[in-house]
Amino acid sequence: MVSCRVVRTSGLEALRQPLEALYREFDYHARVGLDALQFPLRYPEPRDRELVALLTACLAYGRVDLFGRALDGALGAMGPSPAAFVAAFDPRRDARAFGEFRYRFNRPRDLAAFCVAARDLLARHGTLEKCFLAGDPDPAGPIGPPLERFVRGFLDADLREVFPRGRLSRGYRHLFPLPSTGGPCKRLHLFLRWMVRKDPPDFGLWTSVSPARLLIPVDTHVENMARAIGLTRRRSRTWKMAEEITGRLAAVDPADPVKFDFALCHTRMAGDCRDRRDATVCAPCGFKAVCRHWKGRRGR
Ligand code: SF4
Structure with missing residues (x-):
């Protein structure tokens, strides 16, 4: 022994x-500068950084230089405040801003759907952290269940403005993997690491989730x-x-x-x-x- x-x-x-x-x-x-983290770090305002961090993490499959080019174009289209762009997002008027966007499984309508879901969740909760916490009743519990609820918020959003038949595109579903499917959900954990950890290179905007749970x-x-x-x-x-x-x-x-x-x-x-x-x-x-x-x- x-x-x-x-x-x-x-x-x-x-x-x-x-x-x-x-x-x-x-x-x-x-x-x-070689990491996906560079994109949210460009935005000093917490509400912009939080939103850009999620969009970046969702697209962070494949090499940074490849998805980074596509993401750069999308962020350029969203203007100086992506959070303000999303808050006022109307797909009939604004979706064309993403007209040039192409990255592997993803097309312009996937970004439009992301904006609609984020717009409505942010209108309801105020921040993505509060949205996460609304599905996190046990602050000492495992991270899987609240992460599942957070992802569900995006997958179950009313996206008929973008998908009139109510069927989500494959590309949009790919942005939000569900923990319950057993995959590593690397992009979601990356987003949480950025948001929760306080020490550089992470920026720790979220104060209510313990890094011990990541x-x-x-x-x-x-x-x-x-x-x-x-x-x-x-x-x-x-x-x-x-x-x-x-x-x-x-x-x-x-x-x-x-x-x-x-x-x-x-x-x-x-x-x-x-x-x-x-x-x-x-x-x-x-x-x-x-x-x-x-x-x-x-x-x-
Ligand atoms: S982890 Fe192993 S293989 Fe990698 S550099 Fe260190 S000693 Fe070499």
Whole structure:
């Protein structure tokens, strides 16, 4: 029993030290301009930033430079205050502003539907945070149920102004994945990380949700890093994988487990981890002691 505990504790310590060092020493400034976070950060007004953060996160599938070009065009069409644009949005008059928008599954009508749903939810709740909190009766509970209700608010909105037959487009549904389907819901967790965490690079506009409840937004970079350093052994990228990785990170920092997300993601994205043993690239990496690619090969 004792020896088991010693192994587990030393395993945790082997992870804690490099994780904390990575979080502490990472050059966030150098990478923010390459991250989807750059779009909401352009807007100093909280109501604009909150809305742009959600739209950005919804479109954040694929590479930042690709969806970023399309998003740039959409934000340009919304003018200096996207929140004011949405508050007064009339699809018959304003949807044409998105006429040029194309990004993979998404077309202009998906953005028009986003604006209609956001317009009505914001008119009812005032802010997206209050909209989220309206479906969050247990402030210490898991994040899945309130996130499901938040997403439902957009999927169940009256969108007949955009979809007269009442059938949502595939593109619009793709903007809002439901946690109950078991997918990782990376874009939703990314939005929550931006809104809830107070420390840079996140902007912590939401004050009523605890960072301890967040789950890590698992994309391909985070998945690869997590598998390399032993945060998960799961093969498929799912909600359960996000829970498992977050659980391991919570053993290091229970109050703020997803604080490591940005640095882990960008380490892999920048090529500072190739998810394989590479004497040159791996030389400065603090994770060698826990990395599956270096197991039994330390010091080589
Ligand atoms: S030791 Fe190499 S492969 Fe392992 S996490 Fe570090 S950089 Fe990646």
